Amino acid sequence: MPETAVFAPGTVAWVDISSKDVEASKGFYSKLFNWQPQTIPDPQAGGYTFWMLNGKMVGALGPTMSEQQPPSAWAVYFATEDADATAKKVKEAGGKVIAEPFDVMDQGRMATFQDPSGAIFSVWQPKEGVKGLEVTNQPNAYAWVELHARGIDKARPFYQKLFGWGTKTSPMGEGQPDYTEFQVKGNSIAGGMESMQPQPVPSFWLLYFATTDVDGTAKKAAQLGGKVMAEPQDFPGGRFAVITDPQGGSFGLLRMSQ
Helix, strand or coil: CCCCCCCCCCCEEEEEEEECCHHHHHHHHHHHHCCEEEECCCHHHCCCEEEEECCEEEEEEEECCCCCCCCEEEEEEEECCCHHHHHHHHHHCCCEEEEEEEEECCCEEEEEEECCCCCEEEEEEECCCCCCCCCCCCCCCEEEEEEEECCHHHHHHHHHHHHCCEEEEECCCCCCCCEEEEEECCEEEEEEEECCCCCCCCCEEEEEEECCCHHHHHHHHHHCCCEEEEEEEEECCEEEEEEECCCCCEEEEEEECC
């Protein structure tokens, strides 16, 4: 199984889910993706649990920390070499700092921000501990992240200033918003488009996990108590579906055609 190498600044380094019912989330995702939960024994970690796939980290799970947070939500962390400098750039580019940079034990340093469209994201600056995801773009591992923005025209220049992302925008056909691919050194690392979600759903980043069988995995998710929010369907690059887990966390399933 190929491992993820060095995380270039601005690329996805980590994903995790916050849940108000950690044990239920462990059961759902363990059965759906064959992930093995590995809880950090240190009490300072607050029950933070790594998702393991064949001995490699593919994400994590932790308890929801406040009543203001949704019952369950996936979060994306982009790599940075300096979380404090990134926080300063967020403010300069028109975003908001939700959580100022702070140390996560001796593992690294993180911060959480909100872009001008309202979408929440975080950054991760590794230190002595976790560098990031150890496996990506393989079945049952992280594969893609997509911004659904209420105001993509505000979000696009923000991320260009913050991470130096290049952009490639393509029309998606009648009645569909244009699709933007965010790029680092010419490689597409994330997507974005104007949100088609009904009000009052805010802007958000949607994570996708790879699967060899979108239809079968979506069916299994429903059998485990999840909901299929977007039925399996083809797009120019492959096939996808969108799922909400039993605790309310949304994520996508993705199979690329190449």
